[in-house]
Amino acid sequence: MSDYVLQAEDVAIHYGGVKAVDGVALTLTQGQIRGLIGPNGAGKSTVIDAITGRRRLTRGKVMLRGEDVSALGVVERRQRGLSRSFQRTSIFGEMAVRQQVELAAWKMGVSEPGADADDVLQELELASMAHTIANDLGYGEQRRLDLALALVGRPSVLLLDEPMAGLSVQESLDLAQHLKALTTRRQVSVLLVEHDMDVVFGISDVVTVFELGRVIASGTPAEVRSDPRVREAYLGSAA
Amino acid sequence: MSIQRVAGSAAVALVVGAGVFAWVSSGTLLSLLTQAIIYAVFALGVGVLLRQNGMVSFGHALFFGCAGYAVGLLLQAQWSAELAMLATLAGMAVVAFVMGLVIVRVPGVAFGMLTLAIGQMFFLTASRSRGLTGGADGMNIDWPSTLFGVSQSVLLKPANLFLLCWCTLVGVMVLLGLLLNSRFGRITEAVRDNEERARFIGIRTLLPRAAVYALSAVITGLAGLLSALNTGFVSPENLHWSLSGVALMMVVVGGYKALWGPALGAVVYFMAKDFLGDYATHWMAIFGVALITVIVFSPTGLAGLLERVVKGKAAVRVHKAHGH
Numbered sequence: 319m320s321d322y323v324l325q326a327e328d329v330a331i332h333y334g335g336v337k338a339v340d341g342v343a344l345t346l347t348q349g350q351i352r353g354l355i356g357p358n359g360a361g362k363s364t365v366i367d368a369i370t371g372r373r374r375l376t377r378g379k380v381m382l383r384g385e386d387v388s389a390l391g392v393v394e395r396r397q398r399g400l401s402r403s404f405q406r407t408s409i410f411g412e413m414a415v416r417q418q419v420e421l422a423a424w425k426m427g428v429s430e431p432g433a434d435a436d437d438v439l440q441e442l443e444l445a446s447m448a449h450t451i452a453n454d455l456g457y458g459e460q461r462r463l464d465l466a467l468a469l470v471g472r473p474s475v476l477l478l479d480e481p482m483a484g485l486s487v488q489e490s491l492d493l494a495q496h497l498k499a500l501t502t503r504r505q506v507s508v509l510l511v512e513h514d515m516d517v518v519f520g521i522s523d524v525v526t527v528f529e530l531g532r533v534i535a536s537g538t539p540a541e542v543r544s545d546p547r548v549r550e551a552y553l554g555s556a557a
Numbered sequence: 558m559s560i561q562r563v564a565g566s567a568a569v570a571l572v573v574g575a576g577v578f579a580w581v582s583s584g585t586l587l588s589l590l591t592q593a594i595i596y597a598v599f600a601l602g603v604g605v606l607l608r609q610n611g612m613v614s615f616g617h618a619l620f621f622g623c624a625g626y627a628v629g630l631l632l633q634a635q636w637s638a639e640l641a642m643l644a645t646l647a648g649m650a651v652v653a654f655v656m657g658l659v660i661v662r663v664p665g666v667a668f669g670m671l672t673l674a675i676g677q678m679f680f681l682t683a684s685r686s687r688g689l690t691g692g693a694d695g696m697n698i699d700w701p702s703t704l705f706g707v708s709q710s711v712l713l714k715p716a717n718l719f720l721l722c723w724c725t726l727v728g729v730m731v732l733l734g735l736l737l738n739s740r741f742g743r744i745t746e747a748v749r750d751n752e753e754r755a756r757f758i759g760i761r762t763l764l765p766r767a768a769v770y771a772l773s774a775v776i777t778g779l780a781g782l783l784s785a786l787n788t789g790f791v792s793p794e795n796l797h798w799s800l801s802g803v804a805l806m807m808v809v810v811g812g813y814k815a816l817w818g819p820a821l822g823a824v825v826y827f828m829a830k831d832f833l834g835d836y837a838t839h840w841m842a843i844f845g846v847a848l849i850t851v852i853v854f855s856p857t858g859l860a861g862l863l864e865r866v867v868k869g870k871a872a873v874r875v876h877k878a879h880g881h
Contacts, residue, residue, distance in 0.1 A: 370757070392756045392757060393756055393760070393761055396756075396757055396759045397759050402757060404753075404754070408753065408754040408757075409751065409754065410746065410747050410750040410751050410754065410755075411750050411751070412746065412750050413743070413746055413747065413750065417743060418747065421740075421743050421744070422758035422759070424740065425758050425760055426758075426759055467754065467758055468757075470758075471758075471759075
């Protein structure tokens with residue numbers, strides 16, 4: 319069995335003649351954070367959609383802990399430990415915070431869903447808002463709730479689509495710290511799509527750079543930062 | 558809502574029903590109240606679909622009318638009344654669930670139009686199947702002399718029939734309160750709020766939505782059975798879209814977010830019909846203005862308005878208590 323928790327091989331998503339993603343290969347080892355960066359429209363979110371089963375693969379396969387999950391639906395992949403957050407906050411607006419996190423834990427078959435929910439809420443500093451209706455939360459709190467819904471049930475892989483979008487600098491830094499701590503504590507592997515370069519380079523173990531649906535560079539943050547192709551295509555000469 | 562609160566509310570409601578049973582002697586008023594309660598059950602059925610699935614049906618009279626026709630036809634086929642009623646509700650649950658598996662996939666307005674089309678299809682079928690349903694003239698329902706061990710003459714007394722309908726309404730609300738407070742209720746709320754996120758926390762979203770559709774159909778069918786018992790008659794009018802529209806108006810006026818909102822809307826509708834009908838031929842025009850007022854100024858309906866008033870008063874009491 320391979321050491322990879324997640325392995326995407328030759329993943330392609332084509333819409334007619336448009337190749338949104340073409341021949342992408344990605345891996346995640348246990349507890350690893352892989353940052354995924356690239357300009358808008360590079361295909362980063364599409365890769366997350368492909369891995370989680372939201373979009374059908376044109377070509378390639380997705381392996382989760384050595385099992386080919388390419389033919390499985392969203393629910394089956396989630397039950398096997400593949401979880402995600404969304405670019406736009408995706409929560410249950412009219413439910414209380416704890417109620418929805420506990421429901422998510424229960425659906426994941428956690429033996430004590432209430433305890434797991436409390437644990438996650440505590441870790442994300444949402445415990446004091448446990449009985450607040452989600453729509454009444456502030457934006458930053460809603461983003462953390464979105465993360466809590468993805469994190470509960472002890473998934474093995476977490477795919478985060480711009481979790482810092484719309485947050486203030488301080489909120490982004492706080493969330494990044496939470497994320498790093500949670501990853502270590504819960505031994506979850508993370509694929510992080512994010513435009514905030516300070517966050518990506520600050521917490522990622524490896525970084526992959528996308529352009530026009532293809533990987534143009536991959537390596538440690540330092541290697542990627544110094545890659546001339548990346549500087550030209552995305553980071554700019556000042557990076 | 559906790560189990561204690563559901564039980565407490567049910568006990569209060571049963572006492573109120575018993576009070577009406579004991580103190581109201583006017584047959585006309587009891588008859589009006591019975592009709593209002595039957596429509597309250599109907600509105601609950603429409604309301605639960607809106608509350609748990611976020612879906613508006615313009616064709617729920619389909620289940621209201623079909624329940625009457627089904628029990629009437631089964632009685633003609635010499636089934637026992639009790640079995641006929643149970644078979645009607647069970648059959649309705651199965652048919653509605655299968656229908657739900659197909660039609661709840663259709664989003665928004667298209668779903669409403671689909672329910673309208675299906676309802677009208679049955680309306681026309683019932684209107685034209687003279688040999689089976691009596692066509693436009695309708696069909697008398699031959700209830701047996703005893704039902705659940707109670708003689709028809711006793712059961713159909715206005716006060717007794719009112720009490721039966723009231724207890725049915727309370728029973729349905731208690732069961733709904735418990736069901737919607739369970740995991741099933743949470744799942745359906747999650748699916749209603751955000752179907753995509755629901756799938757990404759591992760919920761298969763089609764089955765719960767179809768189950769809610771079936772649940773709402775069974776509640777509406779129960780109202781149809783009570784109506785068939787009350788009038789001993791069913792006609793294509795019981796299937797007509799305008800009846801679905803009336804039930805929807807009750808839900809909007811009463812408010813669907815509170816479980817009891819649709820029932821309140823039904824009672825208000827019948828009271829308005831009786832009161833305004835004495836003064837104006839086109840009383841619906843006045844009710845229409847009331848409907849617009851509610852939609853504009855209290856989108857959560859009268860139930861939402863009452864809840865806000867009660868919560869506001871409670872907040873003022875707390876504030877005063879702290880002030881002193």
